[in-house]
Amino acid sequence: MEAAAVKDLAAVRQEAQELLDAYVECLDDDRVEEWPDFFNDNATYKVIARENVERNLPIATMSCTSRGMIQDRAVAIRKASVFSPRYLRHIVSSVRIVGEENGAFLLHANFAVFQTMQDEDTKVFMVGKYRARMVLTAGGPKFQELLAIYDSSQIPGLLAIPI
């Protein structure tokens, strides 16, 4: 590989890492109002059980197929859904750029999410893998598509806040 290309890839990976880090910090800091800003127009966001992905079944646990739906999820967290307060903490690792397609970088990363409920020990809430299409826009890197594919057999309780 050309040295310039290697350098470019490293720069893209740097962008991806920064995008993911800022994304999970936004969620962990409970700034869900800002969460839609990580997505490009007409973006897709889904949380899907790995089992359904492997069985080629389309149902998603959370599915936003438009930017409007992404905004609606953010609003519903504050305005509609009823759930006890909790802290979430995302750990992201193994960030990789695995390809480029139609101007979008294909991005893979692992995630683990810990949940802390009041008066309870911290527990592993979910582990899995992000599969994303990242685009570099004038406003910085954004997700054109973000899939959070979780290994967990059961979701402990409820999943109100995006992963």
Next chain:
Amino acid sequence: MTGTEQPPTTRNGYAWPQEGISRIPYWVYTDPGVYELEQKRIFQGPTWNYVGLEVEIPQPGDFKCTFVGEFPVVVTRSKDGSLSAFVNKCAHRGATVCRTRYGNATDFQCIYHQWRYDLAGKLLTVPFRRGVVDNGQRVGGMPDDFQTAEHNLQSLKVEAVNGAIFASFDPAMPPVREYLGELMTHYFERVFDGRPLRLLGRVSQKIAGNWKLMVENIKDPYHASLLHVFLVSFGLFRADQKSKVEMDETGRHAVLVSRKGEQKQSEATKDMANFKADYKLYDPSLLAGRKEFKDDNTVVMQTIFPGLIVQQQTNTLAMRQILPKGPDAFDLIWDFFGYADDDEALAEMRLKQANLMGPSGLVSVDDTEVLELCQKGFRECPDQSAVVELGGRDFHNENHMVTETAIRGMYNFYREIMQF
């Protein structure tokens, strides 16, 4: 074991409150003894338990692992297309035989000592059954009178109704339609009308509450108008809309039926603190349903005793399988489906509207929360009781949803089958 301060009828050591089915003692949700009795009398007793959809195991050799009560069972399709279900425990040492949730097999072999069973759970071969030959002598092996036919996997009775598979530990169970009764069969066949289904997938969550709370939640239209901002604000399911609550004669199965209204205020919304007239969606396509059934009902939620909910919320269809995991926890499995002949737009609609339901449902998240809150509330006071008097103290069908009649109906049957 617990009892109330004024035990009128103590049966099997459990005292139900004097008021009868308008009270539910908290010990039914917390007592390990009650939980064990439920396993025996209900889940291993004369009930039909939903175990899956035929479309999950369409081909000969296809299998699915699930549970009936706490018992792990495998549901299979044999070469002749027939369905079987058997307990997933080797007849030899009790080891789990089938270790993957879904798959296709020609037979099942326990990995421990390699006892091999056919697709219906019949024992085929046992290694070293005749021992080994040592110095010309046959040594070891099973006794001469060992009969493989006596060591099959424990089988359950199985019946499929238009694509939905039910299993029972009770070999004397009448057909499923008879178990449902005429009215409940009518509602069941409204969704399961015989058309081939399309499997959309499975989503699962673990809820820290007693399994009955989930069933009661779907027999309780009272909360829907109060708790769920989404239902109330967008008129998806509301107390002032045309609706009804119906049951079979025993009260154990029920259905809540309603029709979508508008996002408008009425005399009734005064009581609905969660009605938000100004709540608007950025993408209202989530709420755009399509009429697909003969009637105009947009919500039909059917509870089939013990642990099945048949869900129609506009165009999102699902079987919710409730699997008890101890007195204070259950797994809730959502099998989402459509029909094989769905056009692309309808298929998309089902997936989109699934956002209302499941572990992340814009509606159902609230239910998970309140069920866990109830279970927490029961913890220190098993002798106290829930008050279920909305709409009266007996149970009968109603043409409105300001009633807890279906909960009382279920407890009428529950007391009978549990001998409480």
